[in-house]
Amino acid sequence: DAGITQSPRHKVTETGTPVTLRCHQTENHRYMYWYRQDPGHGLRLIHYSYGVKDTDKGEVSDGYSVSRSKTEDFLLTLESATSSQTSVYFCAIKPGLGGDGGETQYFGPGTRLLVL
Amino acid sequence: GQQLNQSPQSMFIQEGEDVSMNCTSSSIFNTWLWYKQDPGEGPVLLIALYKAGELTSNGRLTAQFGITRKDSFLNISASIPSDVGIYFCAGQLGTGNQFYFGTGTSLTVIP
Numbered sequence: 667d668a669g670i671t672q673s674p675r676h677k678v679t680e681t682g683t684p685v686t687l688r689c690h691q692t693e694n695h696r697y698m699y700w701y702r703q704d705p706g707h708g709l710r711l712i713h714y715s716y717g718v719k720d721t722d723k724g725e726v727s728d729g730y731s732v733s734r735s736k737t738e739d740f741l742l743t744l745e746s747a748t749s750s751q752t753s754v755y756f757c758a759i760k761p762g763l764g765g766d767g768g769e770t771q772y773f774g775p776g777t778r779l780l781v782l
Numbered sequence: 783g784q785q786l787n788q789s790p791q792s793m794f795i796q797e798g799e800d801v802s803m804n805c806t807s808s809s810i811f812n813t814w815l816w817y818k819q820d821p822g823e824g825p826v827l828l829i830a831l832y833k834a835g836e837l838t839s840n841g842r843l844t845a846q847f848g849i850t851r852k853d854s855f856l857n858i859s860a861s862i863p864s865d866v867g868i869y870f871c872a873g874q875l876g877t878g879n880q881f882y883f884g885t886g887t888s889l890t891v892i893p
Contacts, residue, residue, distance in 0.1 A: 707885065716879060769813060771881050773817075775823060
């Protein structure tokens with residue numbers, strides 16, 4: 667258990683409405699990530715953060731914004747949701763280098779979003 | 783983005799059989815990770831690999847970091863029903879902050 671929670675776990679919304687998803691971690695990791703998962707595409711990176719107020723775009727960032735005002739929280743916002751943003755959204759953290767000198771990534775439980 | 787080709791896309795096997803799957807890339811990776819995802823849950827890390835040629839086991843699972851650093855392999859021995867799920871590979875370029883994911887192998891174990 668990497669101490670990652672996501673909220674809400676499920677959400678149904680209408681096209682054009684704003685939506686914010688929250689990722690919360692309890693272990694003060696510097697790096698946090700938002701992915702979306704769609705059939706046939708695997709996990710694709712939306713945005714990631716490397717510290718408070720430090721973020722960068724991923725492969726599929728259009729239509730999404732993020733904010734990180736505290737180490738433990740990373741928010742993903744869909745300013746005006748579209749049906750193409752129906753997906754399962756996963757938050758992940760990357761701990762510091764392990765004892766073997768390598769890096770890993772751990773995932774939260776996911777948020778299922780349906781945009782009607 | 784980086785393309786990771788994962789194969790096979792799906793497998794249907796009898797309980798007790800061994801399973802092999804692989805992941806290939808056109809780029810050289812410094813880290814390979816293997817995950818399992820159960821329905822409705824997030825991916826769970828199974829094995830991490832950091833050196834070319836490295837062979838690492840986790841119970842009945844064994845993964846290898848390919849010598850060329852462009853591929854990785856996962857083997858499951860003596861499969862059981864709880865092995866059912868989707869297995870993903872992920873690779874990291876150099877010391878970059880991003881991981882790139884394969885499209886997954888769906889495993890079905892027939893009792």
